Amino acid sequence: MVSLPEELRTWEAAARQQVEELQAEAAELALRLEEAREYLSRLEITRETVAQVLAELSAAEAEPEVLAGDVPEVNKVSAPHGIGVMAVPPWREGLVAQVLPDVYRDIVEIVADAPGPLQAKQIVPRIGLEATTAKIEGTRGKLKRLVERGWLDEDVPGRFTLARRGPGAKRPNSR
Structure with missing residues (x-):
């Protein structure tokens, strides 16, 4: 028959192993979470940049034609909308x-x-x-x-x- 102290040591070892496994899982999940947050951040920045570029292109199309030697001014603050933008003007x-x-x-x-x-x-x-x-x-x-x-x-x-x-x-x- 197994003694009570030995049985408690066995349970303690199993619990310790479970804690270590859960800590490893938590560390892996924390790493995956951080990577997902970085990816989300890059997507948000890309979307905002594209919206700004499209808005500037739209605004440039609304302005008079750009002739040789003219350099369109880049608007630092613009209202991003991008609907109906023609990226390649006629x-x-x-x-x-x-x-x-x-x-x-x-x-x-x-x-x-x-x-x-x-x-x-x-x-x-x-x-x-x-x-x-x-x-x-x-x-x-x-x-x-x-x-x-x-x-x-x-x-x-x-x-x-x-x-x-x-x-x-x-x-x-x-x-």
Whole structure:
């Protein structure tokens, strides 16, 4: 038969082990909680930044056109709304590529510097992306948007050039 003091030691050892296991779980949960809080904070900051950028783009579209040499002033405090924002404005006389979002501006500059028409798969590595199907298709969408807004032409399907401007400029397949 087991003595009472030995039985208490056994129970005490089991309780001690359970406490240690729960402390380890609590430490793991505290670490996961901290990581989740950091992730949430990054998302909140990203959302606020995107809202601010969209609001500034919207405000810039409401202002007179930006001509070559003009630098739009960045508003430090703005009311973020972002509804109905057109990130790629339609091209019009005197408008420069600097008004475009970075990736669109890079695409226009790459196409402008090219000796001939470019395909999306040729542009993707030049803007610093991996040449995967998803990145190529995303870039093709951006190219099509630039065509719709008058920044680029697509005379041959899938081949993009800088838009021809002025009287007599034919754009047979630019839509």
